[in-house]
Amino acid sequence: MHNYLVIQPVVATALAENKPVVALESTVITHGLPYPDNVETAVKMQTAVREGGAMPATIAIIKGQVHVGLTDDQLEYLGRLAGTAVRKCSRRDIPLAIGNEEDGATTVAGTMILAHQAGIRLFATGGIGGVHRGHPFDISADLLELGRTPVTVVSSGAKSILDLPATREVLETNGVPIIGYGTDELPAFFARSSGLPVDIRLDTPEAVARIVQAHQQTGLQNGLLVTVPVPEADACDPQMVEVAISRATQEADEQGIHGPAATPWLLRRVVELTNGRSLQANVALLRNNGYTAATIAQALTGLS
Ligand code: PSU
């Protein structure tokens, strides 16, 4: 293995024995949720992956080393970096954090790259990045990475802080199929639907695993996107969320918040504007996506 890559022994053993493993990202910990909710949620998500029958492998860069699978102490260390200037690592940023021996939180894009290098095929998170509303050139590196790295990402779609129709178009251009897990519509993170269609609806882990397997057999090098709606009981009232999101995006424009700072700023502001109500949905969907990804990972090891 590469010497910058430190694979936690339990994760390495699971991989060597062809047991199911699910990667988890770290930007959601440092930039997506406040401390200490972020650490609690990360732990809950790891537990949900185990309950679904797979080994969780949270990925982050700590002092220039890529860790695949974190200890509780390392999770706590990362959690306390929330609100600091810790580097948010997509493809562009990975060599900067490693070479400069920095800490780095991996985004969906960054986590896909490092999961693939470690030999992990499934990755669960909350929401992917997309095309920003009113900023058609601010396209998340997540969308391009999904077009070039063969990892299956399980998420609840994207928040409507983004331009969802444009996001869908960019995914299509990059050859990324959207699989609706138990849904005909692309989920919109806090809300179970967006009005936009998925490319295929599948209702069981086995059905998704067959697509992942077929994709692997073809040797295609893009990623796959599996979208899972937030559990019904925890979904937010769409109107309440929309009001918060509209206000947050308007404020961001007025204050000139853009680039990599845009997504974290908007995420924090939406939690404030919904009085934390959106946090409950966020935690619920993260756990549910971890569990779902684990069941798919397990079905996949049954096929190969
Ligand atoms: N969307 C969320 N929560 C998150 C993110 C997105 O609902 O935590 C994070 C993910 O790590 C994602 C990143 O990969 O933000 C996208 O950032 P950008 O738009 O700058 O590419």
Ligand code: MN
């Ligand atoms: Mn961006």
